[in-house]
Amino acid sequence: MxxxxxxxxxxxxxxxxxxxxxxxxxxxAAALAARFRRDLEGLLDDLPGAELHAxxxxxxxxxxxxxxxxxxxxxxxxxPPLVRVHSWIGGVTLDFSSAEFTTPxxxxxxxxxxxxxxLVLPEHATADVDDLRISAGKVRDDIRHRRERGVPHLVVRGxxxxxxxxxxxxxxxxxxPGRRKTTVTREGDGAPxxxxxx
Numbered sequence: 001m002x003x004x005x006x007x008x009x010x011x012x013x014x015x016x017x018x019x020x021x022x023x024x025x026x027x028x029a030a031a032l033a034a035r036f037r038r039d040l041e042g043l044l045d046d047l048p049g050a051e052l053h054a055x056x057x058x059x060x061x062x063x064x065x066x067x068x069x070x071x072x073x074x075x076x077x078x079x080p081p082l083v084r085v086h087s088w089i090g091g092v093t094l095d096f097s098s099a100e101f102t103t104p105x106x107x108x109x110x111x112x113x114x115x116x117x118x119l120v121l122p123e124h125a126t127a128d129v130d131d132l133r134i135s136a137g138k139v140r141d142d143i144r145h146r147r148e149r150g151v152p153h154l155v156v157r158g159x160x161x162x163x164x165x166x167x168x169x170x171x172x173x174x175x176x177p178g179r180r181k182t183t184v185t186r187e188g189d190g191a192p193x194x195x196x197x198x
Contacts, residue, residue, distance in 0.1 A: 002037065003040065004102065004103070006027075006028075006034075006040050007031055009047060010024050010028055010047075013047050018047060027043045030043055059080050059082060060082045060084065061079070061083045062086070063083065063084065063085045063086065064086040065087040065088075065092075066090075067088050067090070068089050068090050069087070070087075070090045071087050071090065071091070071093070072092075072093045073093070073095060073099070074098075075098050076100065078100050079096060079099045079100065079101045079102060079152075080102055080103075080106075081105070081106060081107065082106070082107045082109065083108045083109070084109045084111070085109065085112060085158075087111075087112045087117075088113050088115075089113075090115060092112060092115055092116075092117035092118065093120075095118075095170075096119070096152070096154070097122050097169075097170045101152040104153065105152065105153045105155065106155070107154075108154055108156045108158075109158040110157070110158035110165070112158075112159075112160045113160060113163065114162045114163060115162075115163050116163045116164045116165070117165050118166045119154065119165070119166065119167050119168075120168060120170055121154065121167065121168070122169070123169055123170070124150050124151070125143075125150050125151070126143070126145065126149050126154070127141075127153065127155070128154075128156070129141070129157075129165070130157075131155065132156050132158060132159075133158070133159050133160070134159075135159075135160075135162075136162045136163075137160060137163045137165070138164050139164070139166075140164050140166045140167070142167060142168040142169070143167050143168060144169065
């Protein structure tokens with residue numbers, strides 16, 4: 001998240017004429033490669049008012065449902081670095097296929113039970129459930145696993161009981177057979193099926 005803050009500061013500075021497009025490109029690349037906070041701060045030293053802030057509450061999305069209530073996110077929605085889900089008995093559906101990700105890695109923290117949370121990932125996304133603890137249930141993982149981590153990557157963690165946690169990609173529409181289209185060849189006056197001399 002701090003890398004994104006730096007890139008935003010740099011973009012504003014370029015628009016304001018404080019740095020050139022070349023300087024923006026070089027510093028943005030350095031921000032992506034930075035391993036420590038001090039490396040990021042060094043990229044902003046000569047920009048007035050540009051300083052990193054600690055992670056704010058907007059970096060977390062808390063989704064809570066009362067007993068029997070449902071949680072659903074579909075279509076376009078903004079995904080912060082951490083999504084917390086609290087639900088007991090009610091359904092949980094998190095469809096990330098059309099969502100906007102603010103970071104390449106997102107943590108989905110479950111505190112759920114007596115339901116089967118469904119997580120729908122984009123085709124190119126990956127996920128791991130190494131830190132998810134389940135009792136009286138299992139993980140039904142239908143996503144395609146790759147040797148390398150995809151972008152975005154979901155880290156599913158937390159606790160779930162009495163039900164399955166389902167991970168899958170979006171379902172493709174089923175092919176339904178219909179009437180075949182036929183092409184009519186018209187000859188002479190255009191009446192189909194008429195033979196010469198009829």
